[in-house]
Amino acid sequence: MMTQIKQDYLSQGFLTDNYSYKDLLGDDGNLRPYWLTFFESLKNLGQTEIEDRSRDILRLLKENGVTYNIYDDPSGLNRPWNLDIIPFLISKEEWKKIEPGLVQRATLLDLILKDIYGERKLIKNGLLPVELIYNHTGFLRQCVGIPPPSKHSLILYSADLARSSDGNIWVLNDRTQAPSGYGYALENRTAMSRINPELFNGLKVRQLSSYFNDLQQSLHEIAPHQKENPRVVILTPGPSNETYFEHSYLSSYLGFTLVQGDDLMVRNNFVWLKTIGGLEKVDVILRRVDDIYCDPLELKNDSQLGVPGLLQAVRSGNVSIANPLGSSVLENPGLMPFLQNIARYFFNEDLIIPAIASWWCGQQKELNYVLANMEKLVIKRINRNTIAGSNSIDVALLTKPEIYQLTQEIKTHPQLFVGQEKVIFSSTPSLINGKIEPRNALFRSFLVSSNNSYNVMAGGLTRTSSKQDKMLISNQLGGISKDTWIISQEKDITTHQRKELFKTTTPSFNGILPSHTAENLFWVGRYAERILGNARFQRTVMQSVTDSNTLLVDDDLETEKILLQALTNFTFTYPGFVDEKM
Numbered sequence: 001m002m003t004q005i006k007q008d009y010l011s012q013g014f015l016t017d018n019y020s021y022k023d024l025l026g027d028d029g030n031l032r033p034y035w036l037t038f039f040e041s042l043k044n045l046g047q048t049e050i051e052d053r054s055r056d057i058l059r060l061l062k063e064n065g066v067t068y069n070i071y072d073d074p075s076g077l078n079r080p081w082n083l084d085i086i087p088f089l090i091s092k093e094e095w096k097k098i099e100p101g102l103v104q105r106a107t108l109l110d111l112i113l114k115d116i117y118g119e120r121k122l123i124k125n126g127l128l129p130v131e132l133i134y135n136h137t138g139f140l141r142q143c144v145g146i147p148p149p150s151k152h153s154l155i156l157y158s159a160d161l162a163r164s165s166d167g168n169i170w171v172l173n174d175r176t177q178a179p180s181g182y183g184y185a186l187e188n189r190t191a192m193s194r195i196n197p198e199l200f201n202g203l204k205v206r207q208l209s210s211y212f213n214d215l216q217q218s219l220h221e222i223a224p225h226q227k228e229n230p231r232v233v234i235l236t237p238g239p240s241n242e243t244y245f246e247h248s249y250l251s252s253y254l255g256f257t258l259v260q261g262d263d264l265m266v267r268n269n270f271v272w273l274k275t276i277g278g279l280e281k282v283d284v285i286l287r288r289v290d291d292i293y294c295d296p297l298e299l300k301n302d303s304q305l306g307v308p309g310l311l312q313a314v315r316s317g318n319v320s321i322a323n324p325l326g327s328s329v330l331e332n333p334g335l336m337p338f339l340q341n342i343a344r345y346f347f348n349e350d351l352i353i354p355a356i357a358s359w360w361c362g363q364q365k366e367l368n369y370v371l372a373n374m375e376k377l378v379i380k381r382i383n384r385n386t387i388a389g390s391n392s393i394d395v396a397l398l399t400k401p402e403i404y405q406l407t408q409e410i411k412t413h414p415q416l417f418v419g420q421e422k423v424i425f426s427s428t429p430s431l432i433n434g435k436i437e438p439r440n441a442l443f444r445s446f447l448v449s450s451n452n453s454y455n456v457m458a459g460g461l462t463r464t465s466s467k468q469d470k471m472l473i474s475n476q477l478g479g480i481s482k483d484t485w486i487i488s489q490e491k492d493i494t495t496h497q498r499k500e501l502f503k504t505t506t507p508s509f510n511g512i513l514p515s516h517t518a519e520n521l522f523w524v525g526r527y528a529e530r531i532l533g534n535a536r537f538q539r540t541v542m543q544s545v546t547d548s549n550t551l552l553v554d555d556d557l558e559t560e561k562i563l564l565q566a567l568t569n570f571t572f573t574y575p576g577f578v579d580e581k582m
Contacts, residue, residue, distance in 0.1 A: 034089055034487045037202040051434055054085050056195045066187055069242040083188055084430050087483040088441060088462035095486050098169060099456050101353030102159060106447045106454045109330050110154040111346050117144050117326060127342050131362050131415045137383045138328035142298050142311055149222040149320035152449040156323055161443045163426040170423055171355045177328035178288045181461040182446045183246035188483040206458030206486040214450040216254055222320040223283040230283035233257045237289050237305045247288050263514040266309030269316040274515040284320050291325040333418045334360040334382045356423055362415035370419035374403060377419040430464050439464035460484040534571050541567045
């Protein structure tokens, strides 16, 4: 079997000696059944068809406007989204461990979030160092004592997972502030099922619809006073945000109004949406704005992305926010070394999915270990987006002066740093320039609160490294996305629940036009009128110039000059014909 795959033109250059086959091969050394089924379907397409399908995917994504904005990118905003034709496959056996592990972790972080802003028993009992929490910029003292919007404080949760070379699954990062990527995961699945339906043959791939059903329902359930037919809006930083496409896509898919900060206002401790028809009360906000920017009145006073007075409206119980303000404190990488003991404290059990080995430098023993093993570790600052530099530092890539400088920083402020083990990722097959090559992969999972537990998306967003030897994986570094397939024993029957849910629970907000959208439409109309006016005037000038050249009348030369200068003044295309050299 392996010999046949090796000889196949698709696999040349892929099955190499330095590649880890843990995700492809079983214990007997043969391809796992689901990978074999997929490769047979891929092989049946033929090389030419595969290349055509890859181009069709990119074309479809471009037509759908799927982009990812890179800040300070020399090529500008709206970088096209890349999708690999080969998905990331997870077997049903592996998923049986991952799914409950993610539910356990989400439940644990939800309890920690309630405790940090509530009774603080974890700090009092010595399970969490006070310096670790209060030195993190995600801890917002203004949010202390605010009751959770429902049984769960953490409505949405996302985790970055990686498979090591020995096949074990590790949690690399927790995303709790405003988890992103589930809209891109849905778009990836839509594109794959439309362009490559044959590749699903023989594989019972789990659907994604139940996650979005539960998301829509959960946002309705957290509405204040259990209001029926609540108004839900998605708060976005605006078109310049890196994941703005996802914001607009989710707004359309879920039926929620997309708003920016200046579309909302707080009056009498209620949040209102400014529309051309008047003020409309807002009950639930799905925020995609970092919490520190959400209220310039109480948080970051120079923010232009938030709503003044929003925090007071939350305190008054008149609006619910998912995720709640202050939830970014859970993204502190310094929490990871303490989660095992906290899990035993709350659940009397160990973590099902362990986090990557981490050492918080705020403790003397751990500090000594990190300083003694610097070049073997990745150093992280507990606060993201710091002025000092990148949040994650691979010490092995630094020069000696840079290592010395970093060491001094750690010694000066040890409580602000975490050392983490460097995990060698298992590679996954990717189609690169017509050939299958190994790439390191990072899998992001998504969970949403559902009833008394959490629902895990039966899929996710997988990203691969841009080059074979790169360990860092991110969209900013040119990573490629993959659709994620969870292999099931039987076919999902969750097909059209979303339509039924919308019919029964979503009110009709037809005719509601936010003020920001109305303003944009006004300027579109104004510029359209300006274009038409310029075109009409240019036609008149060109007709006059043409007639003048045809009749060769000398008296018309001055008229022609005046008309051309008027055209420049009318269209503001200076220097144009008003230049003295013309």
